[in-house]
Amino acid sequence: MLGISDPQIWIGYGLALGWTVACIVYGILMWNREGADENGS
Amino acid sequence: MAVDTVTLALVTVIYLAAVIGLGYLGYRRTKEQEDFLVAGRKIHPLVLALSYGATFISTSAIIGFGGISAxxxxxxxxxxxxxxxVGVFIAFVIYGRKTREIGQRTGAVTFPDLMGRIYDSRFMRYACAIVIIGGMPLYTAAILIGGARFIESTLAVPYDMALLGFAVIVACYVILGGLIAVMYTDALQGGIMFIGMTILLLLTYIYLGGVVEAHTALEGLASMVPAGLAAAGHNGWTAMPDLFSSIWLVMITTLVLGVGIGVLAQPQLAVRFMTVRDNxxxxxxxxxxxxxVLMMTGVAFTVGPLTNVWFVETTGMIAVEAAGGNVDSVIPLYINSAMxxxxxIIFMLALLAAAMSTLSSLYHTMGSAIGYDMVGTYLNATPSMRTIQAGTIGMIIISAVIAYILPGSIIARATAMFMGLCAAAYLPAFTHGLYSKRPSAFAAKVSLITGAGMWFLWTAFVHLKESAPLGISKLLFGTDALLGMPWQVVDPLVIALPLSALALGGALIYERTTADIRSTEDVRD
Structure with missing residues (x-):
């Protein structure tokens, strides 16, 4: 994939990008949410 | 150096003026102790993110680890x-929220203070501060050395002057502006680092003919892996080393786990969670x-290996060979030769920014550990801001003296050592303290002592890269390392952290069991 044949490497790149996307999505979804603890629930 | 030194010096002066300006802004906004220690708990999220990242990613992460990846x-x-x-998602979502909430509820303003308040224990506060005061100056000195060497090589300033100037400039805004100044300047520095690394990635792929072409060319160089590395498990720059080979063990236990997990219990990072108003x-x-963090580490670990393609195409040698065998020289040589x-100029500023942002945070954490936590616990009172500032000055002087004494080769080693020590000593107790409804001070003490003690024993007597230069094992037992391969390349963190966690669990079971027995006896009485 993309010139790299060892799956252990491109899986690593995939996970790095995947976690970055997770950070972005989390940041957007939780943009205005305070969280359970703060609400006392 | 390919760039005109006068131009570089001029740009550096403009950058330093901006840093000093932000430092002054921090000084003006620092009215009371909470401002100095936790930036008044009202830092903007963007500033927090950039400050956290810029503190986490030092010059050694870009130059040192980039060179190692080459x-x-x-x-x-x-x-x-x-x-x-771990360093961003879990740190912010799992640890950050609880740290901020408990910090705000208890009024904690430093990491040792937080641990002391969670466990209602002077010992925990003292012990956490002592680990910082004992371990952080070495890490700080390593960052100082790296920064001074960089200034020496790029601006042609004598090393001693560079070291002194670097230490003093950063010290000024840390001492006067506290954490507000540190985080404001961090944000600027993080922005410069981001721009520098983005351009580095783009230009590298453009020079090598595109993404697929660059990777394919790198894969084709596998036959050029030096024989010694191939024998140790190296399978080429686009492949993982052989499982459990010595290179694999170093890569996974020291570099990946050592830094990747170590980041969770860094006092200078944890305190940042307490600087914001809400979740x-x-x-x-x-x-x-x-x-x-993707753009800092991902780019460094991608461009590092790709420099081999560029050096082979232009010099016929692989990167480390072209750099005279010094991995720390690979990235600077590539920048100077190819860019x-x-x-x-942008990249050199990015490196200076990376060094300054980490250094300022370490100064602040050490200063607050001695000036606020040690003095505060000893006096059983809240120290004044002047006391904290005096403590900061004292720790800066100690770090500078250590930097003058230490060899330059200690930089990457000291970084990994400090991260490993923090994780082994703090992480289980920190996690337990944040999430347990009844945090046990006894279990936390056992865990901290076990983690720090085991980390020291493994460092001094088994892990060859540290045990040999330390010489304690040689002095006592006549050998550099008490255990053979593969143990002597297994990082202390991999041994000490699980033991620290087990010690915590064991102490909790012991405490709860004896409490149950006692309560049963009370009922009988």
Whole structure:
């Protein structure tokens, strides 16, 4: 994939990008949410 | 140096003026102790994210680890995975929220203070401060050395003067402006680092003919792996080393796990969670932090191996060979040889920014540990801001003296050592303290002592890279390491952290069991 044949490497790149996307999505979804603890629930 | 020194010096002066300006802004906004120690708990999420990232990613992460990836290959991308997953996502979502909430509820303003208040224990506060005061000056000195060497080589300033000037400039805004100044300047420095690394990645792929072409060319160089590395498990720069080979063990245990997990219990990072007003700020910082850390570590660990293609095409030698065998010289040599002059200036500023942002945070953490936590616990009172500032000055002087004494080769080693020590000593107790409804001070003490003690024993008597230069094992037992391969390349963290966690669990079971027995006896009586 993309010139790299060892799956252990491109899986690593995939996970790095995947976690970055997770950070972005989390940041957007939780943009205005305070969280359970703060609400006392 | 390809760039005109006068131009570089001029740009550096403008950058330093901006840093001093932000430092002054921090000084003006620092009215009371809470401002100095936790930036008044009202830092903007963008500033938090950039400050956290810029503190986490030092020059050694870019130059040192980038150079190591030029030698060992793209397998270091797994460190990028951990840096984002653990260092940003888990750190902010799992640890950050609780740290901020407990910090605000208890009024804690430093990491040792937080631990002391969670466990209602002077011992925990003292012990956490002592680990910082004992371990952090070495790490700080390593960052100082790296920064001074960089200034010496790029601005042609004598090393001693560079070291002194670097230490004093950063000290000024830390001492006067506290954490507000540190985080404001961090944000500027993080922005410069982001721009520098983005351009570095783009230009590298453009020079090598595109993404697929660059990777294919790198894969084709596998036959050029030096015989010694191939025998130790190296399979080329686009492949992981052989499982459990000595290179694999170093890559995974020291680099990937050592730094990737070590980041969770860094006092200078944990305190940042207490600088924001609410959890919304932490959520927003996750977005920026993930992108920032990807661009710092991901680019360094991708460009590092790709420099081999560029050096083979231009000199016929692989990167480390072209750099005279010094991995720390690979990235600077590549920048100076391959990049246009304008980018060299940006990248050099990015490196200076990376060193300054980490250094300022370490100064602040050490200063607050001695000036606030040690003095405060000893006096059983809240020390004045002048006392904290005096403590900061004292720790800066100690770090500078150590930097003058230490060899330059200690930089990357000291970084990994400090991260490992923090994780082994703090992480289980920190996690237990944040999430347990009845945190046990006894279990936390056992865990901290076990983690720090085991880390020291493994460092001094088994892990060859440290035990040999330390010489304690040789002095007592006549050998550099008490255990043979593969143990002597297994990082102390991998041994000490699980033992620290087990000690915590064992102490909790012991305490709860004896409490049950006692309560049963009370009922009988």
């Amino acid at each position: 030698q060992l290959g793209m397998g270091l991308v797994w460190l990028t995975v951990l840096c984002i997953a 919304r700020a932490l959520n927003r910082a996750v977005l920026v932090g993930g992108i920032f 246009p002059d304008a980018f060299i």
